[in-house]
Amino acid sequence: MGTEGDEDRRVIAGRYRLRTRLGRGGMGVVWRATDELLGRSVAVKELSQDASLDDTDARDRRDRTLREARAVAQLHHPHIIVVHDVVVEDERPYIVMELIDGGSLADRIAEHGPVDVAEAARIGLALLGALRAAHEAGVLHRDIKPANVLVESGTGRVVLTDFGIAQVAGATTLTETGSFVGSPEYTAPERMSGERTGPESDLWSLGALLCTALSGRSPFRRDSLGGILHAVVFDEIRTPAEAGPLLPVVRGLLERDPQRRLGAEEAERMLRAYRDTG
Structure with missing residues (x-):
């Protein structure tokens, strides 16, 4: 940190x-x-x-x-x-x-530029494991973004942090008070539309995070909040060419219909297949 x-x-x-x-x-x-x-x-x-x-x-x-x-x-x-x-x-x-001895993924990208495909796959697998564990326990993170991912110095361990706006199954949450809390560039369209969300919304955010890790920029970055909201909900999603062999995973996670969105288990399988075969 x-x-x-x-x-x-x-x-x-x-x-x-x-x-x-x-x-x-x-x-x-x-x-x-x-x-x-x-x-x-x-x-x-x-x-x-x-x-x-x-x-x-x-x-x-x-x-x-x-x-x-x-x-x-x-x-x-x-x-x-x-x-x-x-x-x-x-x-x-x-x-x-x-206390994690290291900086955030956002800091790493800002200082050293985008990561390569192999590193993005490694980060994706780590975060999918973290999300599966949280979701199985009934906890949604709801703010997956590079600033909330730490990379430990020396070991390279990837750590998901800042569950400050997490939602616990069956509980009225901190943010259900009429105001939106989160990071719009990484927020799923169903959350933007005010619909009740589930684990699929965290997976959308992971897809946006992978785009940023690979290209240095979120595909939904715009000059205004209104522009970001429109990009998330309506604009054509331009996935980065840098994703290369990970494009099917990124596109699957950035499916706007949560019912059709790539699930965590299938995303893990695809990333492992890439990691094991290169």
Whole structure:
């Protein structure tokens, strides 16, 4: 993770000392911290508070956040970020996670350009495994994008992180309050249309992510939010020529009809076939 340089010496829940800010997003701030009880470095996500909410709504929002974070903490997969703890300090939720020594896929693309087909297949397989594990547990990620994929230095391990707007089966979610939260360039058309979504929506986002990894640019990038929405829902989808032998996978994941969209199991089979045969 990159370091932004801001420092904070607060201690959360009597054991997690916040040290350096690693990043900021729509859902909060991520800190490098020390677990002083166990003597290890961790990442702590401090979730933002909405000053416009009254006490009841703020409490409901906090409870939903904690419920969803606890559900994610039950996920055990080598390509899903490990959640160590979920705590509340001064009525604000904090999610304590493993600290990944490395940057995001978005940072990697910005610094070094697109990845080759073999690396894209490797990343795709890792994320498909992570998504299958989450979906089998009833958890939808809903914000798959390069910034939420970490690549560990040295090992190259791919880690899906930031389940901050995840949806848990059977629960009213943090984002079901009349506002859209997510990344439009990577959001499935059925979500854009306000329809109830399922695992297929995460797979669309993976297809868009693979396009970005291979070409350096999302196929749905436009100059305005309206342009992005129109591109996702209506425009011809121009998959990158760089995808080469992975084009069938990318096109299958970017099928607008979720009923016809390529499933995770078939996408894994196709990517493995490429990896094994080159």
